[in-house]
Amino acid sequence: MLKYVDTKNAPAAIGPYSQGIIVNDIAFFSGAIPLSAETGEVVGTTIEEQTEQVMKNVAALLESQGAEFKDVVKTTCFLADMGDFAAFNEIYAKYFVGKPARSCVAVKALPKGVLCEVETIAYVGGK
Numbered sequence: 001m002l003k004y005v006d007t008k009n010a011p012a013a014i015g016p017y018s019q020g021i022i023v024n025d026i027a028f029f030s031g032a033i034p035l036s037a038e039t040g041e042v043v044g045t046t047i048e049e050q051t052e053q054v055m056k057n058v059a060a061l062l063e064s065q066g067a068e069f070k071d072v073v074k075t076t077c078f079l080a081d082m083g084d085f086a087a088f089n090e091i092y093a094k095y096f097v098g099k100p101a102r103s104c105v106a107v108k109a110l111p112k113g114v115l116c117e118v119e120t121i122a123y124v125g126g127k
Contacts, residue, residue, distance in 0.1 A: 002096045007064035025125030027065050031117040047084040050115045051091040065124040070098045077102040078117040082106040105110035
């Protein structure tokens with residue numbers, strides 16, 4: 001049975017998708033971009049500011065299922081500019097200390113013109 005993630009502590013989906021779906025103790029969270037959960041507006045103008053907001057949104061999604069960053073098994077990271085890779089990694093590393101598996105790619109554009117997006121898969125069994 002599928003369980004849908006729905007938390008007001010993270011930004012609502014801006015399209016026809018859910019914040020995440022849980023199946024067999026694994027949470028598949030949609031990509032988090034640097035939006036305010038309260039206003040739906042983009043937070044920050046630099047890669048550092050936007051990455052910090054993305055991490056707050058990822059944390060809210062994880063917490064909604066009783067999980068933490070250490071429970072993440074895989075991330076997919078999207079950058080609007082691979083020139084931001086080092087700055088993005090500095091902030092990313094503060095949160096994902098468990099070093100989950102990861103892919104990181106540059107894309108032509110991201111929703112709302114943001115600089116980064118992070119998609120996560122986490123173990124939420126027994127939570």
